[in-house]
Amino acid sequence: MPYTAQKPPRPRTADQLRREIPGWGVDLDPADRPSVPRERTDLDTGAHWDFPERQEERQPRERSIEHKFLPPVFGTSIPLKGLSGKVRRLAYTRYSEARAAHWLLLLAGDRIDAWESHLRSLAGPRPDNPLSETGIPAELHGHGITSRREGRRADLAHQWMDPLVVAGPWVLAVTGAALAVRALWRRRS
Amino acid sequence: MRAMVYRGPYKVRVEEKDMPRIEHPNDAIVKVTRAAICGSDLHIYHGMMPDTRVGSTFGHEFVGVVHEVGPSVRNLRPGDRVMVPFNIYCGSCYFCARGLYSNCHNVNPNATAVGGIYGYSHTCGGYDGGQAEYVRVPFADVGPAPIPDWMDEEDAVLLTDALATGYFGAQLGDIAEGDTVVVFGAGPVGLFAAKSSWLMGAGRVIVVDHLEYRLEKARTFAHAETYNFAEHDDIVVDLKKATDHLGADVVIDAVGAEADGNLTQHITAAKLKLQGGSPVALNWAIDSVRKGGTVSVVGAYGPMFSAVKFGDAVNKGLTLRMNQCPVKRQWPRLFEHIRNGYLKPSDIVTHRIPLEHIAEGYHLFSSKLDGCIKTLIVPNNH
Ligand SMILES: [Zn+2]
Ligand SMILES: [Zn+2]
Numbered sequence: 001m002p003y004t005a006q007k008p009p010r011p012r013t014a015d016q017l018r019r020e021i022p023g024w025g026v027d028l029d030p031a032d033r034p035s036v037p038r039e040r041t042d043l044d045t046g047a048h049w050d051f052p053e054r055q056e057e058r059q060p061r062e063r064s065i066e067h068k069f070l071p072p073v074f075g076t077s078i079p080l081k082g083l084s085g086k087v088r089r090l091a092y093t094r095y096s097e098a099r100a101a102h103w104l105l106l107l108a109g110d111r112i113d114a115w116e117s118h119l120r121s122l123a124g125p126r127p128d129n130p131l132s133e134t135g136i137p138a139e140l141h142g143h144g145i146t147s148r149r150e151g152r153r154a155d156l157a158h159q160w161m162d163p164l165v166v167a168g169p170w171v172l173a174v175t176g177a178a179l180a181v182r183a184l185w186r187r188r189s
Numbered sequence: 190m191r192a193m194v195y196r197g198p199y200k201v202r203v204e205e206k207d208m209p210r211i212e213h214p215n216d217a218i219v220k221v222t223r224a225a226i227c228g229s230d231l232h233i234y235h236g237m238m239p240d241t242r243v244g245s246t247f248g249h250e251f252v253g254v255v256h257e258v259g260p261s262v263r264n265l266r267p268g269d270r271v272m273v274p275f276n277i278y279c280g281s282c283y284f285c286a287r288g289l290y291s292n293c294h295n296v297n298p299n300a301t302a303v304g305g306i307y308g309y310s311h312t313c314g315g316y317d318g319g320q321a322e323y324v325r326v327p328f329a330d331v332g333p334a335p336i337p338d339w340m341d342e343e344d345a346v347l348l349t350d351a352l353a354t355g356y357f358g359a360q361l362g363d364i365a366e367g368d369t370v371v372v373f374g375a376g377p378v379g380l381f382a383a384k385s386s387w388l389m390g391a392g393r394v395i396v397v398d399h400l401e402y403r404l405e406k407a408r409t410f411a412h413a414e415t416y417n418f419a420e421h422d423d424i425v426v427d428l429k430k431a432t433d434h435l436g437a438d439v440v441i442d443a444v445g446a447e448a449d450g451n452l453t454q455h456i457t458a459a460k461l462k463l464q465g466g467s468p469v470a471l472n473w474a475i476d477s478v479r480k481g482g483t484v485s486v487v488g489a490y491g492p493m494f495s496a497v498k499f500g501d502a503v504n505k506g507l508t509l510r511m512n513q514c515p516v517k518r519q520w521p522r523l524f525e526h527i528r529n530g531y532l533k534p535s536d537i538v539t540h541r542i543p544l545e546h547i548a549e550g551y552h553l554f555s556s557k558l559d560g561c562i563k564t565l566i567v568p569n570n571h
Contacts, residue, residue, distance in 0.1 A: 001433055008433035010367050010392040021387045021412050023531025027522075028366055028390040034522045035360045035515065039287040043518065046264060046330045047280030052295060053261070055213040063298035073213055073279065073327050074298045075305070075315030078242040088240060088311075097302050103493045106239035106312070107462055114197035114236075117243035121196075126204075133200035135552030142549075142558035151401030152419040154449035159556060161460055165235075166199045 062092040084113035115169075134166055191569055192246045192321030193547045198236030199555070201548050206246070209317065209325035214261035217329035219271060223346045224319045224566040225250035226547075226554050228376045229489040232446050233310055234551055237462055238491055240299065240311040247308040248566070249275035250349045251319025252342055255329075262329045271333040272345040273326055274353070274516030277305030277316060280331035290515035296327065302492060304513065312492060320547060322568050332517065337524065343565065347377070347534035348523060349516065351563070354487050355381025355443065356523060357514040359389055361485035362439035367392035371428060371437040371477060372413070373470040375403035377537055377563050378487060379443035383411035386441075388531060395431065397424060397473075399449055402560045410536055418450055418473075428477040436479030444470035445488025454496065465493030472498045478507060486511035540564040 001008060017024045030036045052072040059079045063070050080089055091105035121128045131137070138144075148156060192206040209218055227250055233241045255269045265271065278285050278293035284304075285293050296305030297314040305327075308318015317324060326333055336345045355378045364370060370386040372379045375398035386394045395414045396407035404415040416431075418424040429436060446466030447459045450473070458467035466489075474484045475498050484507055502509060526532045539562045542550040553561045 003434075007367070008369075008435065012392065014366065014390075017387070017392070023388050023526060023529065025366070025388070025390040026526070026529075026531065027385075027388045030363075032522065033360045033389070034518045035288075035357055039289065041287055043288050045278075045280030045285055045290075047285070047328070048261075048263065048330065049281055052279050052281065052328070053214055061298055064300050066301040067298060071295045071298050073277075073296050073305075075311070075317070076212055077246070077311075077315050077317045078244045092299070097300055097492065100493070103239045103465075103491075110236060110239065110241055113243050117197065128196055128200070129202075130200065133196050133202045133548055135201075135548035135550070138549035138552045138558065139556075142553045142561075144556075144558055147556075147558040147560070151417065152399065153557070154399040154419045155557065157449075157452050158455055158460065161456075162199060162556075165460065 062089055064092065064097055066096050082113070082116045084109045084116055087112060130166060190322040191544060192317070193248065193544065195233070195241060195243055195245050195247060197243055199234065201234065201247075201551055203545050203547060206321070209323055211257065211259045212325065213327060214259040215328050215330055216259040217255055217262060217265055217326045217333070218257040219251075219253040219273065219319075219324050219326050219333070220256045221251050221253040221319050221322060221324055221568050223252050223342050224248045224568070225346050225351075226320070226550055226564045226566065227350055228378065229309070229445065230551075231555050232489060232491065234555060235447070235459060237446060237459060237466075238310045238312055239493070242311060245308070245310070246317040246321050248318030248320030248324075249307040249309055250346055250351070251307070251324065252336060252345045252349065253319070253324070256323060258329060264330045265333060270336040272336050272349055273307070273319070273333045275306055275350045276332065276513070276516055277307060277314060277327050278331060279328055288515060288518055289512075290517060291513035300492065320544065320566050322544070334517065334520065340524075340527070341535060343535040343538060344527060344533070346565065347537070347563070348520060350514070351377040352381045352523060352532065352534045353516040353519040354378050354514040356385040356519055357512075358382040358441045358443060358485050358487035359385035361487070361510040361512070362386070362441055362483050363508075363510075364389040364391050364439055366390040368438040369393040369395070369432055371395045371397065371440045371474075372443055373397050373441065373474055374443035374488065375400065375407045375415070376443065379441070380407060380411050380537055380562075381534070382441045382443050382487070383407060383413045384532065386439075387412065388526065395428070395437070397428075400557055403562060406537065406562060424450070425473055425476045432479070436477055436482060438479060439483050439485065440474040440478040442470045442474045442484065442486045442488045446490050448488075458495070464495045466490035466495050468495040468497045471495075475502050475505070475507065478505070480505045481507070483508040483510060487514065538563045538565055541567055544568045
């Protein structure tokens with residue numbers, strides 16, 4: 001078709017579609033679409049307060065500096081602790097969400113947290129088990145090889161990196177430690 | 190109680206944790222009977238979401254039975270079967286009062302740019318999630334709803350995010366009768382978005398992915414035409430050819446942050462965490478929609494910047510629409526569609542895994558093994 005004002009022809013008419021596809025067109029009228037218009041003030045949310053009662057702040061709770069105050073309700077999972085806690089607290093107290101530094105510090109905090117937690121687990125009753133925690137045994141009963149051979153999958157180009165993300169830092173750390181010990185040993189002898 | 194806990198990127202395990210407690214008078218504690226692993230859980234599992242703390246419990250898709258309620262709860266009683274939207278929201282702030290439940294201002298100290306989400310990092314409020322035996326549910330009079338007697342529990346758990354989000358994504362596209370709709374991503378949200386596009390009167394629905402078994406599902410479950418982008422040199426050109434060189438009227442991005450298709454984008458976003466998300470699907474959406482068309486984004490992206498082809502969006506005069514789904518707003522209409530037999534959400538469930546084996550559930554889903562589309566988690570004693 002040349003470039004004219006016509007809409008390209010449709011493969012199937014409305015009647016055909018209605019016959020062939022269950023429910024075709026039942027929400028054609030925007031009035032039947034629950035998120036049209038985007039903002040509606042006539043919905044009953046179930047709230048029976050103008051402003052919610054305040055949850056008790058049992059531990060000092062970090063918050064974005066873009067908030068006027070600590071919101072009345074918040075999650076209490078895993079309070080800040082250790083070095084990662086210091087880095088994360090700095091991200092919250094110093095930088096707004098508009099600053100890349102805010103998010104980069106939080107990501108740095110995540111990496112430090114993983115290290116702190118692994119080391120702490122090695123000293124505790126239940127050390128991290130990289131085999132069971134990565135779920136690798138699922139390769140056996142989940143058809144690891146045939147699943148990957150089926151069709152052409154774009155994610156195979158980077159799946160091999162996944163073990164590096166998990167094991168890479170450990171390999172580097174152990175290698176680094178071994179080199180340091182060897183260097184010390186050579187200096188003494 | 191037993192709960193899934195995050196142990197660092199690509200690592201989770203099940204631990205004994207303290208029972209959640211009533212922290213606020215409108216809290217409830219819910220005993221989980223079914224939970225799900227969501228595509229967006231993979232972003233936190235891979236360590237892409239800033240402030241994901243070791244020891245936290247994931248899971249924003251769950252249903253269960255009310256175990257305990259706080260003193261101000263009026264609408265729920267212990268023993269009630271409830272479905273819980275993934276949004277945590279107060280029902281009374283500026284945004285909730287306008288129906289923007291996913292953008293609540295009263296539930297997330299850590300960020301103003303995101304609402305509250307169960308089990309989705311401290312950036313989303315620091316709440317533990319439902320991949321556990323019990324979970325704290327704030328604002329019990331606002332979010333949760335009783336599961337209708339006629340509804341299957343597994344359909345209910347899919348209504349807490351995936352189906353609601355797919356249906357919402359189709360609405361954001363402003364589909365008019367006869368429109369051609371392209372959906373990027375044949376995961377649960379993409380499949381439901383494709384299916385919902387028909388309900389809104391689409392004339393053609395095309396689904397794009399690289400996993401053959403998911404495209405098969407898009408053909409059978411969602412009646413869609415399909416394209417495997419791994420078999421196309423340049424998927425945008427081929428989509429143009431398929432739409433008379435005008436482009437699609439509406440394109441829905443149901444992929445989000447870990448999009449494949451461009452290795453550099455994927456590695457900088459998913460492996461090196463230098464972007465808020467790999468915008469491959471979004472860029473393809475911008476380039477394959479027609480001028481003056483609408484791009485709807487329901488894929489999850491992190492808070493950092495992403496390398497989006499914004500100039501193309503400007504020059505083509507596109508409408509870009511996006512949000513996290515305000516789940517409970519979708520329910521009354523979706524309940525009707527399920528009752529009328531237009532939708533059977535649990536048809537996409539491929540795996541049911543005991544909570545104790547959740548690490549393998551994450552690996553299967555992350556590596557897309559065993560034909561995995563949607564995995565449900567079954568807590569102990571169910
Ligand atoms: Zn989800
Ligand atoms: Zn609110």
